[in-house]
Amino acid sequence: MPSTTEITAAQLARLIGLPNAPILIDVRTDEDYAADPRRVPGSIRRAHHSVADWGGDFTGQSVVVICQKGQKLAQGTAAWLRHQGATAETLEGGFLGWRDGGQLLVDPRPLPPTDAEGRTVWVTRARPKIDRIACPWLIRRFIDRNAVFLFVGASEVEAVAERFNATPFDIENSFWSHRGERCTFDTMLEEFGLASPALDRLATIVRGADTAVLDLAPQAAGLLAASLGLSRMFRDDLAQLDASLILYDAFYRWCRDAVGETHSWPSDARPSARATLESSGT
Numbered sequence: 001m002p003s004t005t006e007i008t009a010a011q012l013a014r015l016i017g018l019p020n021a022p023i024l025i026d027v028r029t030d031e032d033y034a035a036d037p038r039r040v041p042g043s044i045r046r047a048h049h050s051v052a053d054w055g056g057d058f059t060g061q062s063v064v065v066i067c068q069k070g071q072k073l074a075q076g077t078a079a080w081l082r083h084q085g086a087t088a089e090t091l092e093g094g095f096l097g098w099r100d101g102g103q104l105l106v107d108p109r110p111l112p113p114t115d116a117e118g119r120t121v122w123v124t125r126a127r128p129k130i131d132r133i134a135c136p137w138l139i140r141r142f143i144d145r146n147a148v149f150l151f152v153g154a155s156e157v158e159a160v161a162e163r164f165n166a167t168p169f170d171i172e173n174s175f176w177s178h179r180g181e182r183c184t185f186d187t188m189l190e191e192f193g194l195a196s197p198a199l200d201r202l203a204t205i206v207r208g209a210d211t212a213v214l215d216l217a218p219q220a221a222g223l224l225a226a227s228l229g230l231s232r233m234f235r236d237d238l239a240q241l242d243a244s245l246i247l248y249d250a251f252y253r254w255c256r257d258a259v260g261e262t263h264s265w266p267s268d269a270r271p272s273a274r275a276t277l278e279s280s281g282t
Contacts, residue, residue: 005078006092007064009101016041016104017141017256019249022062027051027077028095032068038105040066040091040098041142041194044118048073051080059085070094106143107193112167115148123150123157123166126237130210130227131170134185136241137248142194151237183210198256205251223251 015021024043026033033045043066046054055077063086067073074090081088091098099105112120122139124132128151139147152160154171161168169176170184176191177184185206189199207213208220209227226247234240 003090003092005075005082005089006070007089008092009098009103012040012064012091012098013103017252019141019245021141022064022089023058023145024064024066025058025077026066026095027073028066028068029073032095036095036099037108038099038193039108040095041104041106042145043106046077048077051077055081055084055086058088061086063088064091065089066091066098067094069096104196105193107191110191111143113165115165117146119146119148120144121148121150121164121166123152123161123164123168124170125154125157126151127231128237128240129231130206130223131184133227133241133244134206134210134248135169135176135188137245138185138188138194140245141249141252143192149238149241181207181211181213183207185210198252201255201259202248202252205255219251219254223247 012022021042024040026039026043026045027048039045048067058081063078063081065074065078065081065088067077067090070090070093074094078088078090093101112122115121120139120143122136124135132151136147136149148166150160150164150166157168157171160166167176168174171177176187179187183206186203189195189203201217205217205219205223208216209224212224214220214224227244230240230244230247234243
């Protein structure tokens with residue numbers, strides 16, 4: 001009988017990237033982590049031996065604990081977390097099972113330094129439209145769910161980045177920016193190693209909307225229209241970001257699960273106007 005405190009790789013993969021995804025805690029040893037420093041998307045690193053100290057931070061939350069093989073370190077940590085009031089499961093097969101099963105992984109090497117609370121801090125131009133919303137969505141859903149985003153005047157981005165230890169993005173002459181015909185969202189997917197059919201499809205839509213090449217994807221024009229509308233609904237950039245995340249959640253779910261689905265009403269089987277007239281004797 002399978003454990004009631006385990007989640008399979010296939011089950012977890014369906015939750016990755018969604019707004020209600022559980023918190024993922026990687027408790028691999030330093031030696032195991034050094035052998036392959038890639039991470040399950042969105043996971044954070046914690047030391048298993050100090051769970052009694054940090055476990056209270058996750059009271060009342062849903063957590064999945066990941067160690068190398070899904071055995072003693074993950075199960076012991078999860079048991080402690082449950083003791084401290086979290087709903088904690090372990091990943092069946094651990095990191096190795098996830099990796100060897102071909103699931104999505106994040107390369108953390110390009111990650112910028114974190115602040116005292118372990119968050120990445122990013123800065124970009126104010127009044128975001130597309131790329132400057134798409135990139136925070138990607139970071140929050142797949143890289144760092146607690147990431148901080150600062151929106152400032154375009155002329156001050158570099159100075160703010162320097163003074164506040166923030167990483168600039170979607171601005172000229174920065175690492176995280178457009179490259180040729182590809183936009184910053186593409187750059188982040190490439191640098192973090194996030195290649196999947198759904199994210200690649202979403203990237204095409206974002207690129208089409210952000211670079212005004214709307215024939216790249218039929219959905220690009222809709223994303224552009226919705227983004228411009230949202231930018232006019234909010235004066236506060238952070239409020240706009242919060243409101244816009246669900247737009248990208250919806251596009252991602254369409255890219256992942258609903259590409260082949262069409263609107264089924266009105267039915268093609270309904271009689272034509274001519275047939276209706278003929279049957280009525282008109």
